[in-house]
Amino acid sequence: MSIGIKDVAKAAGVSAATVSRVLGSGSVSPDLRDKVEAAVRATGYRPNLSARRLRSQHSRTIGLIVSDIANPFFTELSRAVEMAAHQADLRVMLCNTDENPEREALYLEMMQEERITGLILAPTSVGAARIATMDFDFPVILIDRAGPLGAHDEVTIDNAESARLLVEHLVARGHRHIAGIFGNTSSTAAARHEGYVAAMAAHGLPPHAQFVAPTAEAAGAAFMRMVERSLRLDAVLASNGLILLGVVKASKAMGLEMPRDLSVVGFDNETWTDLVGAGITVIEQPVAEIGRTAMALLFERLACPHLPPRRVVLSGRLVERGMPRPA
Amino acid sequence: MSIGIKDVAKAAGVSAATVSRVLGSGSVSPDLRDKVEAAVRATGYRPNLSARRLRSQHSRTIGLIVSDIANPFFTELSRAVEMAAHQADLRVMLCNTDENPEREALYLEMMQEERITGLILAPTSVGAARIATMDFDFPVILIDRAGPLGAHDEVTIDNAESARLLVEHLVARGHRHIAGIFGNTSSTAAARHEGYVAAMAAHGLPPHAQFVAPTAEAAGAAFMRMVERSLRLDAVLASNGLILLGVVKASKAMGLEMPRDLSVVGFDNETWTDLVGAGITVIEQPVAEIGRTAMALLFERLACPHLPPRRVVLSGRLVERGMPRPA
DNA sequence: CAAAAATGTGAGATCGTTTTCAGAAATGTC
DNA sequence: GACATTTCTGAAAACGATCTCACATTTTTG
Numbered sequence: 001m002s003i004g005i006k007d008v009a010k011a012a013g014v015s016a017a018t019v020s021r022v023l024g025s026g027s028v029s030p031d032l033r034d035k036v037e038a039a040v041r042a043t044g045y046r047p048n049l050s051a052r053r054l055r056s057q058h059s060r061t062i063g064l065i066v067s068d069i070a071n072p073f074f075t076e077l078s079r080a081v082e083m084a085a086h087q088a089d090l091r092v093m094l095c096n097t098d099e100n101p102e103r104e105a106l107y108l109e110m111m112q113e114e115r116i117t118g119l120i121l122a123p124t125s126v127g128a129a130r131i132a133t134m135d136f137d138f139p140v141i142l143i144d145r146a147g148p149l150g151a152h153d154e155v156t157i158d159n160a161e162s163a164r165l166l167v168e169h170l171v172a173r174g175h176r177h178i179a180g181i182f183g184n185t186s187s188t189a190a191a192r193h194e195g196y197v198a199a200m201a202a203h204g205l206p207p208h209a210q211f212v213a214p215t216a217e218a219a220g221a222a223f224m225r226m227v228e229r230s231l232r233l234d235a236v237l238a239s240n241g242l243i244l245l246g247v248v249k250a251s252k253a254m255g256l257e258m259p260r261d262l263s264v265v266g267f268d269n270e271t272w273t274d275l276v277g278a279g280i281t282v283i284e285q286p287v288a289e290i291g292r293t294a295m296a297l298l299f300e301r302l303a304c305p306h307l308p309p310r311r312v313v314l315s316g317r318l319v320e321r322g323m324p325r326p327a
Numbered sequence: 328m329s330i331g332i333k334d335v336a337k338a339a340g341v342s343a344a345t346v347s348r349v350l351g352s353g354s355v356s357p358d359l360r361d362k363v364e365a366a367v368r369a370t371g372y373r374p375n376l377s378a379r380r381l382r383s384q385h386s387r388t389i390g391l392i393v394s395d396i397a398n399p400f401f402t403e404l405s406r407a408v409e410m411a412a413h414q415a416d417l418r419v420m421l422c423n424t425d426e427n428p429e430r431e432a433l434y435l436e437m438m439q440e441e442r443i444t445g446l447i448l449a450p451t452s453v454g455a456a457r458i459a460t461m462d463f464d465f466p467v468i469l470i471d472r473a474g475p476l477g478a479h480d481e482v483t484i485d486n487a488e489s490a491r492l493l494v495e496h497l498v499a500r501g502h503r504h505i506a507g508i509f510g511n512t513s514s515t516a517a518a519r520h521e522g523y524v525a526a527m528a529a530h531g532l533p534p535h536a537q538f539v540a541p542t543a544e545a546a547g548a549a550f551m552r553m554v555e556r557s558l559r560l561d562a563v564l565a566s567n568g569l570i571l572l573g574v575v576k577a578s579k580a581m582g583l584e585m586p587r588d589l590s591v592v593g594f595d596n597e598t599w600t601d602l603v604g605a606g607i608t609v610i611e612q613p614v615a616e617i618g619r620t621a622m623a624l625l626f627e628r629l630a631c632p633h634l635p636p637r638r639v640v641l642s643g644r645l646v647e648r649g650m651p652r653p654a
Numbered sequence: 655c656a657a658a659a660a661t662g663t664g665a666g667a668t669c670g671t672t673t674t675c676a677g678a679a680a681t682g683t684c
Numbered sequence: 685g686a687c688a689t690t691t692c693t694g695a696a697a698a699c700g701a702t703c704t705c706a707c708a709t710t711t712t713t714g
Binding site for chain 3: 014015016017018021026027028029032051053054055056057
């Protein structure tokens with residue numbers, strides 16, 4: 001079959017154990033080490049990871065389960081995680097649930113079967129609660145979405161405060177009739193809704209909130225219905241990039257012009273948000289930092305398994321664009 | 328440690344071999360099967376994939392190496408591949424090189440060490456040539472980027488023809504001074520350039536082509552330089568989504584208005600292309616079909632290793648948007 | 655210089671499965 | 685009823701690495 005460690009050993013005139021020590025970090029005399037390295041190159045030997053993992057009982061692999069790989073937030077996040085993992089000489093297994101709890105469950109099983117070292121997980125809404133009750137043979141770090149407090153380590157951003165910033169931005173620019181459209185599946189959206197309602201109340205403004213499936217289509221349709229109902233709308237807050245997209249597309253379809261008839265603000269600083277009209281004000285999430293923090297928490301947890309669970313909250317950054325409401 | 332097949336066997340009062348047969352597809356009498364299944368549930372047993380792969384000598388895993396996970400083309404592609412793989416009960420290992428040949432090499436090594444069943448690969452420009460000369464223990468299917476003919480199976484789109492369609496579109500709408508900006512790293516961009524030049528020649532128009540690093544910044548800067556040099560430019564063809572983005576941002580920065588001063592066309596039907604101005608005409612790639620085709624080629628290759636290598640060319644679809652050139 | 659300690663090496667056990675093989679039991683055939 | 689088949693089952697080998705342990709050699713120490 002393919003060449004194994006014994007073939008290398010034979011070629012180098014040493015035992016398999018010595019080859020293993022050269023490959024790993026055992027102490028080997030320089031001349032034998034040279035011979036082995038030469039033999040490895042000569043034979044083109046590639047260690048069999050399955051065998052290695054089986055025997056050594058650790059996978060040097062962490063899992064990363066995201067809920068939507070098409071969302072730039074998660075692709076950037078996976079980049080950051082991958083980078084940090086690579087520095088620690090760990091592999092990353094990236095899986096995408098597409099917000100489907102069944103796929104999430106499937107991947108969670110797979111992670112157990114792979115005997116991963118740790119898991120970074122953006123749970124689906126349904127999953128978050130269930131996962132808090134399960135116990136795993138490895139540490140789990142939740143990101144983006146929060147679970148019940150105290151079950152696992154978590155990294156999130158201050159969603160309520162970020163929503164407040166967006167409302168303040170709109171109010172400062174003269175908007176009063178501010179609607180909010182929120183995803184109906186994540187704790188993240190719920191927190192953003194909370195911040196929106198509170199900020200509106202602080203200005204004595206009535207909230208117009210709507211929860212929708214987190215797709216551009218659903219958001220667009222919801223927005224159209226809102227406009228038909230209440231003509232006085234002059235701004236919309238969208239709880240994520242997809243909803244933002246839906247609202248922008250719908251308003252374009254209805255012939256609304258961006259600074260004149262409507263302002264839109266939202267979350268996630270996607271590439272297109274500065275191309276539309278005079279630009280769209282958004283909250284940019286510190287994606288890379290979220291990834292790095294999650295990895296840091298994971299390492300600490302691996303070092304000290306019995307620390308109490310921690311929740312790290314990072315801040316979103318307001319990226320101001322667009323123009324004030326015309327008089 | 329964690330529970331193994333022997334623990335399950337003991338709990339069920341059978342041998343480990345029988346448990347293995349129940350889990351796999353061996354023939355086991357119904358009553359023993361029931362007992363084993365009960366024992367599996369009772370113990371919460373999860374098979375150890377490393378051990379399984381080591382013994383059974385196949386990983387039931389395919390590799391997918393893409394060159395830029397942030398590109399929606401590749402995220403959608405990975406979705407399609409994942410879906411097809413899942414139906415065949417295969418896992419997908421997704422890796423992202425970020426166009427970095429070193430990371431590509433690293434991942435290729437890893438794939439060998441994982442003893443994957445097959446690989447679907449969008450090579451970096453540097454990588455494509457080198458990979459043609461290497462030989463692997465598993466079939467390799469190239470996608471998006473072509474290698475030297477005959478080395479591996481391939482799935483691409485008809486890039487030259489697609490570029491021609493874009494030129495025809497512009498010419499039909501009254502444009503004559505059409506520049507082209509192309510990535511300088513992929514065979515894909517080269518083919519698109521070829522199609523552009525041929526189509527321009529067919530109309531007796533002089534080409535204005537420029538090759539740039541495939542980033543929005545480089546493309547924007549190149550476009551600005553072009554405008555400064557030749558004021559008569561009335562349209563631009565961009566060879567991929569990122570370059571398109573760079574051109575649109577730069578033209579916006581220079582105060583050019585989209586139907587009035589300039590038309591832009593390009594590849595990849597990204598979400599934002601219908602939001603900008605009157606919309607941007609693009610070639611939409613049949614991403615899902617590319618993914619499915621790659622998987623199909625892989626399965627056929629696994630079935631018949633000695634078939635001559637095949638190249639499948641799919642067609643892009645012209646999505647017409649925007650408005651004709653003002654008189 | 656002898657004893658003690660440190661170092662390098664290889665034989666063989668081991669990780670948790672699947673697979674082979676042989677035997678037992680059940681079934682079929684004449 | 686005896687023999688040939690088929691069907692199940694368990695003991696033990698095998699997968700390819702690492703790790704333990706014992707032994708040989710070298711180095712340190714008093």
